[in-house]
Amino acid sequence: MLDLLLDNEPTVRLSVFLGVFALIAIWEAASPRRERGYSRWLRWTSNLGIVAVNTVVIRLLFPIAAVGMAVATADSGWGLLNIIDLPVWLEILIAVVLLDMVIYLQHVMVHAVPVLWRLHRMHHADLDYDVTTGARFHPIEIILSMAIKLATVSVLGASPAAVIIFEVLLNATAMFNHGNLRLPLAIDQAIRVLIVTPDMHRVHHSVIPAETNSNFGFNLSIWDRLFGTYCAQPSMGHDDMTLGIEDFRTAADMRLDKMLMQPFVGTAGSYAINREKKDVPGSD
Numbered sequence: 001m002l003d004l005l006l007d008n009e010p011t012v013r014l015s016v017f018l019g020v021f022a023l024i025a026i027w028e029a030a031s032p033r034r035e036r037g038y039s040r041w042l043r044w045t046s047n048l049g050i051v052a053v054n055t056v057v058i059r060l061l062f063p064i065a066a067v068g069m070a071v072a073t074a075d076s077g078w079g080l081l082n083i084i085d086l087p088v089w090l091e092i093l094i095a096v097v098l099l100d101m102v103i104y105l106q107h108v109m110v111h112a113v114p115v116l117w118r119l120h121r122m123h124h125a126d127l128d129y130d131v132t133t134g135a136r137f138h139p140i141e142i143i144l145s146m147a148i149k150l151a152t153v154s155v156l157g158a159s160p161a162a163v164i165i166f167e168v169l170l171n172a173t174a175m176f177n178h179g180n181l182r183l184p185l186a187i188d189q190a191i192r193v194l195i196v197t198p199d200m201h202r203v204h205h206s207v208i209p210a211e212t213n214s215n216f217g218f219n220l221s222i223w224d225r226l227f228g229t230y231c232a233q234p235s236m237g238h239d240d241m242t243l244g245i246e247d248f249r250t251a252a253d254m255r256l257d258k259m260l261m262q263p264f265v266g267t268a269g270s271y272a273i274n275r276e277k278k279d280v281p282g283s284d
Contacts, residue, residue, distance in 0.1 A: 009067050009164055013171065020172045024131040024179045033182045033198060033238060038128050038251060046256040047132035053260075054142045062146050066167065069153045070160040079157015088159075095162035096169065097220070102152045103170065104223040106145065107216040114268035119144070121271065122262045124212065125248040129205055134178030138263060173219040177201040196221045203234045207242040209271050211235065245271060 058065070064072070073079045081091050110120040119141040126133045137145075153163055177196045192200045196217045204215040214231035217224050224230040234241040247266055252258060 012164070013168060016168050017171055017175075020175050021131060024175050024181070028130055028180045031182045032180050033202075034129070034180055036128050036130075036180075038254065040130075042251060043126065043128055043130075043254055044132050046254050046259055047126070047136045049256045050137070050139075050259060051135045053256075054137065054139050057139045058142060058146060061143060062150070064150075066146070066149050066153050066163050067160050069150045070158050070163040073154055073157050074159060077157075079153075079155060081159070082157035088161075091159060092162040092165060095156055095158035096166045098156060099149075099152060099158065099163075099166045100170070100217075100219050101223060102148065103219070104217050104227075106148055107218070108227075108229070108273070110141065111213055111216070111271065112273040114272040116141075116144075117268050117272045118263040121245055121247075121269070122259050124205060124245050124271075125253060125259070125262060126205070127244045127249065127254065128180075129178065129202055129243050130180040131175050131178060133205070134174040136259075138260070140263065170219055177218065192221050194221060195219065199233075199238060202238060202241075202243075203231050205243050206234050206236075207244055207246065208235065212245070212271055213273050245269065 073082060077083070081095060086094070110116040119138045122138045122141075123133070123136050126136055152158075158166075173195060177198050178201065179198050181198045183191070183197060183199065188197045188199050191197050196215070196219060200215055200221065201217075203211050206212055211231055211234055214229050215224050216229055221230075236242070247269060248258075248262060253262075
């Protein structure tokens with residue numbers, strides 16, 4: 001079974017991506033949380049275009065992806081989990097949880113370092129919020145993320161099965177929690193005990209820097225609570241909150257060519273976590 005999964009890993013991931021994408025898109029159309037401010041044609045063309053660019057870049061630069069690294073570490077006996085004798089289910093659970101923690105910490109890092117925030121802010125510059133926002137990342141950030149992922153898999157010695165499960169979960173939950181979905185409050189509160197919900201992560205896309213620098217989780221919600229970055233609701237409410245960042249607020253900024261140039265335009269602004277108060281515009 002595992003060999004079949006490994007042999008068909010790209011097909012499995014693509015099938016899950018397309019299936020979850022279609023489900024979330026239909027759900028958004030049937031029960032949207034917020035009214036759209038811009039046409040899907042404008043945003044989706046660019047947001048899905050960047051997915052295509054990133055896919056080509058990763059395939060060219062990383063012939064061995066995270067699953068390939070997991071196979072290599074398993075064959076060579078590298079990594080922590082390869083030198084500890086654990087039941088298979090427990091090894092997979094530990095690997096998935098630790099990989100998710102690394103993604104959380106990486107997300108905090110790209111908000112904390114101004115030069116990395118320049119890369120990451122393209123994700124935040126989307127002026128609407130839907131399933132395509134979850135895949136809107138600059139190619140340079142994707143390269144950095146893949147390098148971190150490969151290093152993490154190598155150090156952990158995560159098994160191929162664990163990496164496939166993690167990758168599928170991360171992609172699916174990223175589309176879910178970026179969805180423009182209306183969930184009953186009771187259901188949202190129950191789910192977010194463990195999993196990041198759309199209302200929880202939407203706070204992270206607020207134009208207000210203090211809210212942008214909260215709710216960093218993509219999959220498990222425990223990290224924000226554990227590390228003190230959790231914010232339950234946006235101060236202006238979900239219907240009235242402004243999405244995006246202070247810069248790049250025109251329809252033209254959502255064009256694919258403009259998105260690719262955003263890291264090289266203007267200053268880092270007031271969103272990097274470690275900026276001192278005196279460096280933030282409008283502060284005393």
